[in-house]
Amino acid sequence: MADRLDGTVALVTGASSGIGAAAALALSAEGAAVALAARRTDRLTDLAARIAVAGGDAIVLETDVTDEAQARQAVERTVDELGRLDTLVNNAGVMLLGPAVDAPLSEWERMVSINLMGLLYCAHAALPHLLEAAGKQPRRVADMVNxxxxAGRVARNGSAVYNATKHAVGAFSEALRQEVTGRFVRISLVEPGATATELASHNRPEVRTTIQQRFEGVERLSAEDIADNIAYIVTRPRHVAVNEMLVRPTQQT
Ligand code: NDP
Known part of the structure; x- marks a missing residue:
């Protein structure tokens, strides 16, 4: 049986497109007030307006998660303006693929700083608030969904540093889960397969072509499919923790 999220507050990073935007809508539909964090505030403002029209509550937080102070401020503003923090969806990320040999180092640095350091900064700032919310009504449990x-489970030729960042997220999540789960903060890991979003568009043209060829003919997941998984995880009753969810398009090998 699902618990609705009425009276709770969620912060979603990378909410300006793809999985993050869909997750914010899904959590709002379950009753959560949502804080929308990313760099493109025009997109966030449009999303907040959609949420408001549907009867929900949303705030816009211009945030670059690679800046520790901005990540912390996103968390603090969520708590100041919406009153608490029950759910953090640590979603902001980039995927820059291609051979490691002669890869632009700047791409590796971007992935480490967004996918790993950005996620860690948000987690660090959020944990005290999640621990506090876990003791409070209406749900007496809190969630961090990473x-x-x-790529965090299976390493592939052409994905070395993206694999490294996502494996690191998995390791961090499991160790943290063991540390805080006894205090009713659930740490969950969602591992999507190919999902139709803007993610691949940030690659160099030759890499985009390789990605397109790899998934030719595969009916991809939608951002809403993954948002549905996230909403499922955070609406479980307090005694049920979905630790990990690996979701591929049916045709993805
Ligand atoms: P999108 O490119 O559509 O979304 C990425 C989001 O991350 C955007 O909202 C972007 O916002 C945000 N972001 C990027 N850099 C920063 C930053 N420095 N600070 C704050 N926000 C940032 O891709 P997806 O929705 O697909 O990606 C979401 C997550 O899902 C990522 O972690 C990705 O690795 C993961 N994933 C995606 C898969 C897929 O096939 N699509 C498969 C497996 C995992 P803005 O640019 O406005 O800051």
């Missing part, structure tokens, strides 16, 4: 990838 978005990894199939």
């Amino acid at each position: 978005i990894s990838s199939v």
Whole structure:
């Protein structure tokens, strides 16, 4: 049986597109007030307006998660303006693929700083608030949902540093889960397969072509499919923790 999220507050990073935007809508539909964090505030403002029209509550937080102070401020503003923090969806990420040999180092640095350090900064700032919310009504449980990838489970030629960042997210999540789960803060890992979003568009043209060829003919997941998984995880009753969810398109090998 699902618990609705009425009276709770969720912060979603990378809420300006793809999985993050869909997750914010899904959590709002379950009754959560949502804080929307990313760099593109025009997108966040549009999303907040959609949420308001549907009867929900949303705030816009211009945030670059690679800046520790901005990540912390996103968490603090969520608590100041919405009153508490029950759910953190650590979703912001980039996937810059291609051979490691002669890869631009700047791409590796971007992935480490967004996928790993950004997620850690948000987690660090959020944990005291999640621990506090876990003791409070209406749910007496709190959630951190970390978005990894199939790439966090299976390493592939051409994905070395993306694999490294997502494996790191998995390791961090499991160790943290063991540390805080006894205090009713659930740490969950979602590992999507190929999902139709803007993610691949940030790659160099030759890499985009390789990605397109790899998934030719595969009916991809939608951002809403993954948002549905996230909403499922955070609406479980307090005694049920979905630790990990690996979700591929049916045709993805
Ligand atoms: P999108 O490119 O659509 O979304 C990425 C989001 O991350 C955007 O909202 C972007 O917002 C945000 N972001 C990027 N850099 C920063 C930053 N420095 N600070 C704050 N926000 C940032 O891709 P997806 O929705 O697909 O990706 C979401 C997550 O899902 C990622 O972690 C990705 O690795 C993971 N994933 C995606 C898969 C897929 O096939 N699509 C498969 C497996 C995992 P803005 O640019 O406005 O800051």
